[in-house]
Amino acid sequence: MINELPQALTIGGSDSDGSAGIQADLLTFFNQKVHGSSVITACVAGNSYGIHDRVLMPTSFIASQFKDLADDYHIRASKTGMLADSKTINDVAENYKKYDFGPLILDPVIITKHGDLLLEQAAFDTLKEKLLPLATIITPNFYEAEKLTGFNKNDSNFMENAAHKLHDMGAKNIIIKGQHDNPNQKVVSDFVLLESGREFWLNAPYHNTDRVNGTGDTLSACITAEIAKGSEMETAIRIAKSYVNQAIKNEIQVGHKFGPINHWA
Numbered sequence: 001m002i003n004e005l006p007q008a009l010t011i012g013g014s015d016s017d018g019s020a021g022i023q024a025d026l027l028t029f030f031n032q033k034v035h036g037s038s039v040i041t042a043c044v045a046g047n048s049y050g051i052h053d054r055v056l057m058p059t060s061f062i063a064s065q066f067k068d069l070a071d072d073y074h075i076r077a078s079k080t081g082m083l084a085d086s087k088t089i090n091d092v093a094e095n096y097k098k099y100d101f102g103p104l105i106l107d108p109v110i111i112t113k114h115g116d117l118l119l120e121q122a123a124f125d126t127l128k129e130k131l132l133p134l135a136t137i138i139t140p141n142f143y144e145a146e147k148l149t150g151f152n153k154n155d156s157n158f159m160e161n162a163a164h165k166l167h168d169m170g171a172k173n174i175i176i177k178g179q180h181d182n183p184n185q186k187v188v189s190d191f192v193l194l195e196s197g198r199e200f201w202l203n204a205p206y207h208n209t210d211r212v213n214g215t216g217d218t219l220s221a222c223i224t225a226e227i228a229k230g231s232e233m234e235t236a237i238r239i240a241k242s243y244v245n246q247a248i249k250n251e252i253q254v255g256h257k258f259g260p261i262n263h264w265a
């Protein structure tokens with residue numbers, strides 16, 4: 001039957017080196033046996049050293065991509081990645097509301113591993129106002145959680161407090177990804193707050209490697225794929241965390257600096 005195969009959508013930026021953005025999302029969808037489609041918001045020129053150029057897509061082209069998918073496909077879950085600026089966030093929010101593309105997984109991509117800004121500061125409020133209330137889950141790292149909540153990561157109980165604040169701001173489920181910048185740490189701990197009120201820590205072994213570009217994209221894409229297949233949120237999160245951990249552990253030597261994780265792992 002047409003369109004019975006689970007389908008997921010990624011709305012974000014193309015990353016020329018294939019390590020992150022749309023490329024990492026589509027690799028993840030493929031691995032999870034979900035058909036992947038994309039609405040491209042931006043294209044960046046970059047490699048494992050950093051991002052060196054970018055172009056943003058016009059409003060009309062973002063709308064055309066949404067419309068063509070809606071006319072033909074049955075998308076069961078969607079995620080966002082690089083949204084660049086307020087205009088693009090508004091474009092995405094308006095189009096997402098127009099169609100039924102399933103639950104929205106909001107990956108609030110702000111900065112890359114190299115320190116390149118992918119969402120301008122002036123757009124943080126637009127993201128909070130326009131997209132956060134539409135999201136089934138938001139997946140910030142600790143840095144993004146700081147920017148969105150105004151809390152400081154050094155405060156006691158930062159992760160728990162930030163998750164509850166994001167919940168108060170309208171997000172239904174929240175995973176805050178823990179710090180992974182200390183070569184001596186043994187474990188990376190993420191904090192999860194579910195719509196039911198259940199909250200828990202997710203621990204995974206820390207792997208000391210620079211091959212970590214695209215980890216956040218891959219985690220949110222894997223959650224999206226699992227939701228598209230009908231998994232419960234907690235199951236989707238646990239599968240995604242385990243997939244990303246394997247992809248970091250079994251590193252591949254591609255590029256000289258912050259290279260891609262291993263999507264075959």
Ligand code: PXL
Pocket residue numbers: 012013014015020021022044046051081082109111112113118213214215216217
């Ligand atoms: O990993 C975050 C990310 C998302 N989207 C695009 C990127 C990156 C990081 O490099 O280039 C397009």
